[in-house]
Amino acid sequence: MSKLLLVDDDAELSSMLEQILTKEGFELTLAADGETGLERALSGSYDLILLDVMLPGIDGFQLLQRLRQQARNTPVLMLTARGDDDDRVAGLELGADDYLPKPFYPKELVARVKALLRRTPATSVRQEAAEFAGFTVDPKNNKATCDDVELDLTPTEFDILRTLVGGTGEVISKDQLSVAALGRSLAPFDRSLDVHVSNIRKKLPTSPERIQTVRGRGYRILQLA
Amino acid sequence: MRWYHSLSLRLLLLFWVLLFAVASSGYLLALWFSKPIAAEPVPATVQASLAPLLSEVTTFRSLTPGRLLAGDYRVAASLAPSGKERLQLDRSLALNHRDIMMRQLEAEQAQQYPLGNLMLMGPFELENYRILITRPITSSERQEQVVTEQQTQRVQTLVLLIGSLAIAILLGAWLVMPLRRLTRATREIAEGSEKLSLRRLPKRNDELGELARALATTAHDLAVSRDAQRRLLSDVSHELRSPLARMQVALMLTEGNDSQEQQESHMAQLGRDLERLSTIIERILSLSRLENGLVQLQREKVDTRALVEQLIKDLRYVDAEQGQRVKLQEPNEWPTTGSDAELLRLVLENLVRNALQYTDESIELSCQANASTFTIVIRDHGPGVPEEHLSQLFTPFYRADPSRNHKAGVGLGMALSLRAGAVLGGTVSARNHPDGGLEVSVQMPLVAL
Structure with missing residues (x-):
């Protein structure tokens, strides 16, 4: 049974989500403010964290930032009631794996949760190691390198890079990448994949342009001259 | 802005001074460049032709102004050593050129001096009798004069051209450049910039400086x-x-x-x-x-005490417990004023409800009136609001309690009160009471109807 942590100050919503997610077979822990949320996220071993942005005390973004600083790569699904597109993507830039704008259909939430859980290391192990153009991705040991420099990637970034490297220079469509890394197809106007790829580029030691955007088609890895 | 900082005045003065400077410099330069009109020695040919006419003493003495000597030569003035009519001058010439004639009569040597179309020559002297003679200016002499005048005009034109160019450049630097900068700043505002690149403009103390300051404030x-x-x-x-x-x-x-x-x-x-x-x-x-000012004020006679009592009654009707907590403080001076009853009630109801939601103790309503205003005070006995958050209290969706306590309202009540109060011409302010609790004051003008 997967253990989930829900950090949201909306008590009514939390209790209803608890009913739904428990029915789906998840074990849910609640936290109503940022401090408690961070404490629980750091102390317990959760398979997934559902994180609201607007929280009393430290907000969702700060919580996420501190969590990632402590090198906790627990998958995080941001729930946000803010309207701004920038706000939504901001979470991804800080290392969230996916986001769901409020209001959402509870079924959509359950589907996202399941998708994110599906590609946790348990499944990754079955994937073979890939190597191309200076990149090596080894799912067995959860280790990725670029020009022999080890990369510190979130699980989502790791899966995206693994899929790209496995393509050995072929263009991989965004939808394909989204399915591989987020366990779902890309929605219209969904920028989450672009943000994840941009995060990977920032973590490369040199020449970030070697992960090339092919406009309208997807991404590919370039063999450096 | 002082009157002497006025741009109009400065422009007027600037134009005046500059035009005056250009005109006078043109004039002065023209004078400087032109050949000064000076007495010249009488040409030898003229002297030679005159010599025989002026050798006889008796004839010389009888020469009086107006007399035609020979050809176009005419006597203009005569000076005898003594006698009743010692000095005689040609009337028409003396009218304008008396000084020149007198000076020439005193001169040591015979000279000629142009007077319009005539050339004044002299003095010719014989036994202490002196005379001046005029002759028409010859065509070559006239030619020379025209050339000199043309030169003078050319110099004047040149000076005017250069001078006006200098004015244009000066005005450009002084007036047009700031205007351009202001235009650029306006575009920056349109693009959403907060800090405008106005450089030293706002420090000017004329109209342009004022405009720049207004623009910066607007941005x-x-x-x-x-x-x-x-x-x-x-x-x-x-x-x-x-x-x-x-x-x-x-x-x-x-x-x-x-x-x-x-x-x-x-x-x-x-x-x-x-x-x-x-x-x-x-x-x-x-x-x-x-x-957005879409609310029409319906001013009528409002008995504020009756209004507040009705409000408390309504609150009790909805929630008996809450209603019981609202108390009117006595004694009080609840005035009757010209106001919009519905809006005034909106102001008070939101404030009272807000106090009820945030505290569990009693809430006191009191009122004080003076000649022109009345102030209704709503005081609760809750924890109050941290001083640094007092100013935010009236911001839409600000909640003193940051956790989403849904017993508390939607976070718009205070903002609504503030706006409605302003529409009624009053103010709504909040402060922490020295003895604890929040005190919200509604100050309204006392209007006679």
């Missing part, structure tokens, strides 16, 4: 209001999405096969959120109407 105000709007939009969207999110989840839960009791709880949740959603929408619209 700042716009940025502030833009930020406020953005925040409001973000808050509104957040406030609307939260109940919507709960409703979607509750709706899904009602589809499940829960017990009757649970079903009812889900429906109750749906009902609460629907009500909340409509309250938020209703209040946002009210606030927007108030802020």
